[in-house]
């Protein structure tokens with residue numbers, strides 16, 4: 001399904017793969033606990049985050065950035081194989097992603113409209129996996145003031161931001177609480193796979 005130039009793959013992961021992925025994410029979170037970052041504007045983000053891979057995403061008063069280290073000072077755990085194979089199957093790329101960003105949304109969490117533009121090279125796609133409660137995903141153009149459209153993402157859906165949509169503004173307006181039973185306590189996990197190239 002094509003949506004504002006963004007590829008949406010509804011139901012890409014069946015229930016058993018979704019359940020296995022939740023266990024994989026729990027295992028990552030044992031080595032890299034979820035963080036509740038502050039934005040550079042001094043507001044606490046409602047989404048809790050962690051990561052796997054060579055780099056993960058951190059935020060503090062000095063700004064947002066990819067870092068080889070967790071806030072605790074230890075490196076991020078490697079990206080698990082079952083997550084890597086989703087990237088390879090969907091993109092057909094030999095290059096592996098450097099970061100699997102993991103977002104956890106409780107029923108009140110949301111993510112404002114933004115571009116993914118800290119990765120250094122936008123020729124690579126971003127692959128985004130939804131697990132758990134339905135989420136209202138909004139995507140627009142490369143212009144913040146451009147028109148947007150919304151689609152409900154369900155557990156097992158995958159979104160690919162690539163080509164002309166790679167820098168599209170996007171965000172999560174809200175969750176539909178208790179719409180999925182995948183996570184025992186409810187809420188939603190989102191995994192985004194990204195190639196991150198260091199500035200030369």
Ligand SMILES: O=C(O)CCC(=O)C(=O)O
Pocket residue numbers: 101103111116128137170171172190192
């Ligand atoms: O939760 C989502 O579906 C989107 C997450 C996102 O845009 C991000 O982590 O940059």
Ligand SMILES: [Mn+2]
Pocket residue numbers: 114115116170
């Ligand atoms: Mn994003």
